Amino acid sequence: MSTKRVLSGIQPTSDSFHLGNYLGAVKQWVELQDGHDAFYCIVDLHALTVETDPALMRKRTLVSAAQLLALGISPEKSTLFVQSHVPEHNQLAWVMECITGFGEASRMTQFKDRSAKGGTDSTKVGVFTYPMLMAADILLYQADLVPVGEDQRQHIELTRDLAERFNSRYGATFNIPSGFILKQGAKIYDLQNPTAKMSKSSDSVSGLIEILDSPEINAKKIKSAVTDAGREIKFDEKEKPGVSNLLTIHSALSGQKISDLENHFSGKGYGDLKGEVADVVVEYLKPIREKTLELLSDEAHLLAMLSKGAAKAHEVSSTTLAKTYSNLGLVR
Numbered sequence: 001m002s003t004k005r006v007l008s009g010i011q012p013t014s015d016s017f018h019l020g021n022y023l024g025a026v027k028q029w030v031e032l033q034d035g036h037d038a039f040y041c042i043v044d045l046h047a048l049t050v051e052t053d054p055a056l057m058r059k060r061t062l063v064s065a066a067q068l069l070a071l072g073i074s075p076e077k078s079t080l081f082v083q084s085h086v087p088e089h090n091q092l093a094w095v096m097e098c099i100t101g102f103g104e105a106s107r108m109t110q111f112k113d114r115s116a117k118g119g120t121d122s123t124k125v126g127v128f129t130y131p132m133l134m135a136a137d138i139l140l141y142q143a144d145l146v147p148v149g150e151d152q153r154q155h156i157e158l159t160r161d162l163a164e165r166f167n168s169r170y171g172a173t174f175n176i177p178s179g180f181i182l183k184q185g186a187k188i189y190d191l192q193n194p195t196a197k198m199s200k201s202s203d204s205v206s207g208l209i210e211i212l213d214s215p216e217i218n219a220k221k222i223k224s225a226v227t228d229a230g231r232e233i234k235f236d237e238k239e240k241p242g243v244s245n246l247l248t249i250h251s252a253l254s255g256q257k258i259s260d261l262e263n264h265f266s267g268k269g270y271g272d273l274k275g276e277v278a279d280v281v282v283e284y285l286k287p288i289r290e291k292t293l294e295l296l297s298d299e300a301h302l303l304a305m306l307s308k309g310a311a312k313a314h315e316v317s318s319t320t321l322a323k324t325y326s327n328l329g330l331v332r
């Protein structure tokens, strides 16, 4: 049996990943490196669909790369690269656009939501063609598995449809990828609003544990987390979402079972729980933050690693693009 190829992408749209990004996605990317041929892409071109400040864009791309490495993405095991370093992404995206129906693209929920909110005049064409660029990201590498969150399911479906359509019109060209919808195992909620997902789009940063925040800030955020009525420490997402979220965070980082934690905290108070969760989080994130800052302090070295990744990616993507062009009858 041959090794399955994995591909995923993350947008460089924040100054720091938060715990939800890590536990919801990146941790599983790290696990998939073993036993798979993994390609991980920082999708900077996708991030251009929202107006960006050039200095921030550059900084966030490097911060994303450094964090992925610090969180355990290994440049030996995986191919880690920046999307815009590999020109075939745009080249194949055009081909994908030429086999996608206008109506089909108009039905994509991300486009529908953003154009409903902003109106068609201010919604960019890039938001409309976003899914075709994403399909290109995936199909260029002949990926078998695409680990993504539930919100990306429709994009994966479109990618499969486009690959099948192309293959049946022009001959076998693309592997048909499967979505690998990330397990909901460790769903992390906002500390201030523990029924909403921990997300950078929440109203305030006080509910977010950011990987690059100082240990003091993160400890403070946990100690000010919203808890629930009553005083018992038990996992009950409905009646005790705040306490349950803290237990989930503890368990995900310490590796202890929730039931063991409930026993451990029996008879103790919310203050004890928060204090211990703060310690666990700070302890866990400290080396990751330090490693990230160290990687960022040597930009030339970081860029060299990304450039190696891009060269490895290009070997695969150029082969797929050549096959695609040739199957389309473009004169080579």
Ligand code: TRP
Binding pocket: 007, 008, 009, 010, 011, 043, 046, 133, 134, 137, 138, 146, 147, 148, 152, 155
């Ligand atoms: N659309 C994805 C997101 O917003 C990011 C992405 C771009 C991606 N290209 C990809 C994910 C390819 C997986 C595979 O999360």
